[in-house]
Amino acid sequence: MKEHILPAIRLTLVCLVFFCGIYTLIVLGIAQLTNSKGKGEIIIENGKKYYANVGQKFTNDEYFRSRPSAVDYNAAGAAGSNKGPANPDYLKTVRQRIDTFLIHNPGIDKADIPSDLVTASGAGLDPHISVQGASIQVKRVAHVRGISESQLQQLVAQNTEKPLLGLFGTERVNVLRLNIALDKLK
Amino acid sequence: MNTEIFGVILMYALVIVIAIPLGRYIGKVFSNEKTWLDGLFNPVDKAFYKLAGVDSAKEMNWKQHLLSLLSINLFWFLLGMFVLMNMGWLPLNPDSNPSMGADLAFNTVTSFICNTNLQHYSGETGMSYLGQLILMLFQFISAASGISIAAVLFIAMKEKTTTRLGNSYFLFIRTCTRILFPIALVTAILLLFNGTPMTFGGKDTITNLQGDTVQVSRGPVAAFVSIKHLGTNGGGFFGPNSAHPLENPNYTTNIIEMVAQMIIPVALVFALGYILKRRRFAWIVYGVMTVGFLILTIPTIISEVNGNPAIARMGIGQPSGNMEGKEVRFGPVASAYWSIATTVISTGSVNAMHDSFMPLSGMNQLLGMMVNCFYGGVGVGFMNFYIFTILAVFISGLMVGRTPEFMGKKIEAREMKIAMIIALLHPLLILTGTGIASHLYAGNPEAYAGWLNNPGYHGFSEMLYEFTSSSANNGSGFEGLGDNTPFWNIACGIVMLMARYLPIIGPIAIAGSLAAKKYIPESAGTLKTDTLTFGLMIFAVIAIVAALSFFPALALGPIAAYFSLY
Numbered sequence: 123m124k125e126h127i128l129p130a131i132r133l134t135l136v137c138l139v140f141f142c143g144i145y146t147l148i149v150l151g152i153a154q155l156t157n158s159k160g161k162g163e164i165i166i167e168n169g170k171k172y173y174a175n176v177g178q179k180f181t182n183d184e185y186f187r188s189r190p191s192a193v194d195y196n197a198a199g200a201a202g203s204n205k206g207p208a209n210p211d212y213l214k215t216v217r218q219r220i221d222t223f224l225i226h227n228p229g230i231d232k233a234d235i236p237s238d239l240v241t242a243s244g245a246g247l248d249p250h251i252s253v254q255g256a257s258i259q260v261k262r263v264a265h266v267r268g269i270s271e272s273q274l275q276q277l278v279a280q281n282t283e284k285p286l287l288g289l290f291g292t293e294r295v296n297v298l299r300l301n302i303a304l305d306k307l308k
Numbered sequence: 309m310n311t312e313i314f315g316v317i318l319m320y321a322l323v324i325v326i327a328i329p330l331g332r333y334i335g336k337v338f339s340n341e342k343t344w345l346d347g348l349f350n351p352v353d354k355a356f357y358k359l360a361g362v363d364s365a366k367e368m369n370w371k372q373h374l375l376s377l378l379s380i381n382l383f384w385f386l387l388g389m390f391v392l393m394n395m396g397w398l399p400l401n402p403d404s405n406p407s408m409g410a411d412l413a414f415n416t417v418t419s420f421i422c423n424t425n426l427q428h429y430s431g432e433t434g435m436s437y438l439g440q441l442i443l444m445l446f447q448f449i450s451a452a453s454g455i456s457i458a459a460v461l462f463i464a465m466k467e468k469t470t471t472r473l474g475n476s477y478f479l480f481i482r483t484c485t486r487i488l489f490p491i492a493l494v495t496a497i498l499l500l501f502n503g504t505p506m507t508f509g510g511k512d513t514i515t516n517l518q519g520d521t522v523q524v525s526r527g528p529v530a531a532f533v534s535i536k537h538l539g540t541n542g543g544g545f546f547g548p549n550s551a552h553p554l555e556n557p558n559y560t561t562n563i564i565e566m567v568a569q570m571i572i573p574v575a576l577v578f579a580l581g582y583i584l585k586r587r588r589f590a591w592i593v594y595g596v597m598t599v600g601f602l603i604l605t606i607p608t609i610i611s612e613v614n615g616n617p618a619i620a621r622m623g624i625g626q627p628s629g630n631m632e633g634k635e636v637r638f639g640p641v642a643s644a645y646w647s648i649a650t651t652v653i654s655t656g657s658v659n660a661m662h663d664s665f666m667p668l669s670g671m672n673q674l675l676g677m678m679v680n681c682f683y684g685g686v687g688v689g690f691m692n693f694y695i696f697t698i699l700a701v702f703i704s705g706l707m708v709g710r711t712p713e714f715m716g717k718k719i720e721a722r723e724m725k726i727a728m729i730i731a732l733l734h735p736l737l738i739l740t741g742t743g744i745a746s747h748l749y750a751g752n753p754e755a756y757a758g759w760l761n762n763p764g765y766h767g768f769s770e771m772l773y774e775f776t777s778s779s780a781n782n783g784s785g786f787e788g789l790g791d792n793t794p795f796w797n798i799a800c801g802i803v804m805l806m807a808r809y810l811p812i813i814g815p816i817a818i819a820g821s822l823a824a825k826k827y828i829p830e831s832a833g834t835l836k837t838d839t840l841t842f843g844l845m846i847f848a849v850i851a852i853v854a855a856l857s858f859f860p861a862l863a864l865g866p867i868a869a870y871f872s873l874y
Contacts, residue, residue, distance in 0.1 A: 244551030
């Protein structure tokens with residue numbers, strides 16, 4: 123055992139310098155070459171700074187809503203709800219969300235509400251909603267803002283992110299980008 | 309939906325395309341053959357040997373290998389405990405996060421040196437950047453420990469009689485510099501250019517579009533996330549792991565992280581074929597693992613895409629399936645695929661919350677960890693598979709009335725005893741732990757009310773999952789479990805320690821003892837281990853051991869939950 127202890131300590135220290143020092147600094151250096159300089163993808167709009175990938179809370183009817191969040195879009199302590207699929211409290215919450223949605227969006231067929239609009243995401247910071255989740259809110263936003271529905275449908279289509287190379291993954295709408303574009307319509 | 313299916317097919321195809329040449333490269337690195345990176349890394353390795361004061365040429369027997377592994381792991385434990393219990397006042401702590409208490413630090417350090425990365429804290433509030441860097445160091449070196457000890461196993465399986473099995477420092481340092489470092493660096497760069505942050509700045513404060521002020525946690529994420537996956541570690545920089553939009557910003561990063569976590573476990577199988585010059589055997593092993601992986605993956609994808617029947621009954625649509633705990637950018641298919649990949653290969657990172665998956669998906673995640681050798685974690689996955697192979701050789705030998713021989717060496721009572729103990733250790737740890745926890749909870753549900761986030765069968769599954777994840781050195785969780793309590797911290801810590809080191813000691817002892825035996829050349833009477841029949845035999849042994857050990861527990865948890873929901 124003894125002959126292994128000293129090398130163990132020295133080898134660990136060398137690894138410490140190599141990985142925590144050299145490797146980390148190389149990655150940090152290369153980060154400065156990226157557009158965001160390693161600070162995460164940023165959107166600057168009217169002098170205000172937003173994180174493109176970090177979802178935001180929208181409670182006003184004049185904006186497209188994000189998904190429900192277990193942490194109320196607190197990006198300093200992200201988390202999911204961790205509710206199981208049969209949990210009665212959870213199912214009650216979902217039912218309430220559906221009712222609230224119907225109150226805010228009169229004239230919508232309940233069967234058209236996609237589940238992503240009434241369920242919380244894994245991190246509570248989901249920046250996206252499904253395309254259907256955006257289109258179903260068009261009627262409300264158009265009414266509140268006094269813009270035509272077809273114009274808004276077009277805006278949703280413009281802000282739809284296609285699957286990677288058109289082939290891999292999901293279609294989705296970044297709520298923040300959509301709402302920024304919406305504010306510009308005025 | 310089709311594009312989502314194409315997405316997971318692409319992820320798997322990329323793994324195979326990379327893993328086959330990578331396996332050959334790893335084989336060369338361990339056999340000390342020429343590779344194209346020699347010019348760069350020969351001087352680096354020399355510096356490592358010199359500064360660490362080790363003689364890389366001295367051959368070791370299996371006991372010396374284990375001693376050197378255990379001594380260095382012991383020192384990592386002490387170093388980790390010191391940093392995590394003092395990080396509050398140590399540098400690199402812009403968010404002023406506090407030091408850890410002893411039980412949480414014990415759990416966290418154990419979990420990272422054991423390549424488990426079970427996390428009873430949240431990165432945003434529970435870890436300073438210095439702490440994160442030390443954990444990142446453990447992600448490199450615990451993975452290197454696992455890979456280099458698997459290399460010892462490969463060397464011991466060669467067809468000759470010897471007690472000299474290479475040098476542990478030589479294998480460890482080469483794994484660090486020539487395998488983990490370059491691939492981790494490339495992965496980190498890809499992540500950086502896809503929007504993953506890498507900064508030492510603390511929390512940022514922004515005003516959102518609606519006018520509310522919010523804080524955004526940041527950090528040196530890219531460097532950490534790359535080795536987190538490559539080394540099948542899985543510990544998240546942020547609490548929600550790779551579901552967090554800064555840790556896994558888009559579908560491209562999801563592909564990168566998914567592929568990174570699978571390439572080394574798969575490549576090691578091909579490295580084995582290269583080192584032993586038994587490609588056919590490697591393909592049989594790969595085939596058995598892949599069949600097991602697909603049997604778990606396909607039903608999970610179907611069950612997530614079909615959605616939650618309780619929500620369907622409310623009358624809304626589920627065009628993208630069960631979305632609770634999932635991110636829209638990944639969708640149900642890629643999330644379900646990830647959840648099985650991460651549990652069969654012991655990564656334990658998540659891109660969706662496992663607690664909110666449908667009951668049968670949860671069962672498949674549990675089964676992935678209970679079997680723990682369909683690919684398996686870097687290095688140790690193959691060691692678990694090796695135990696099942698020894699059992700299969702022995703049973704087949706009995707069935708056809710031949711002396712059980714594996715790779716030209718006789719398997720006798722001593723090897724079989726060790727193999728049986730190791731095969732039964734995993735169910736013993738899981739079921740004992742879950743049994744004690746259930747007993748405590750059932751005896752006094754009010755005192756332990758904080759434990760379970762969900763009532764009924766699913767609550768039992770939360771406890772079962774935590775011990776399964778600890779014993780499989782996986783690290784994912786049904787995160788609803790209120791696990792930052794002395795009971796969970798200490799119990800899971802002990803389980804992780806036993807489940808890490810005993811399944812390393814066992815196979816190395818078997819392989820060491822087999823290597824020292826006389827080599828018997830293959831004859832007409834030898835049981836062929838590189839045939840489809842033998843592949844089926846291994847699969848049957850794995851399935852029977854898993855079913856006998858775990859069916860009753862699964863029936864109480866996910867299976868009961870399934871029948872109450874449908």
